Amino acid sequence: MEYHVNGKTIPADEEGYITNLADWDKDVALEIAKSEGIEMDDERWEVVNFLRDYYDEYQIAPAVRVLIKAIKKSMGPEKGNNKYLYELFPYGPAKQACKIAGLPKPTGCV
Incomplete structure (x- = not known):
């Protein structure tokens, strides 16, 4: 799987987690959120930045x-x-928010 952001291809694993943390930026987060059906707002950014x-x-x-x-x-x-x-994150706050934040899948998440 991969995301296409600003002319760049961002590789991701089969679940949609990006494979290189250095590839993340706000535009990548917006693209991941869009693929998850999430509209980013201040509250969601607050959680993503916290993570x-x-x-x-x-x-x-x-x-x-x-x-x-x-x-x-x-x-x-x-x-x-x-x-x-x-x-904010109906498919699991840790799992979905970590994905949007460009982080690895949280330990203990199935």
Whole structure:
């Protein structure tokens, strides 16, 4: 699988996760989001940017429980909960948001 963004071809695995983290930028994120049927807005960007910062710090893409706990700690309980995050990313906040953020598939996600 691959994405075509601004005249570049971005390789991805069979599930749509890009294979080289350095290929990611906001345009790539928008293309991945479009392929997932997601319209990026401020709330979704907030989660995607949070995930990228988390990955920079810990070198791992968090599973959903860890993600919810980290967002709750950082942004408060109104955003750090299952309901809110699943509304933003219906196919799984960790899985789908990590894909859009250009990160590897989170550990523990099937």
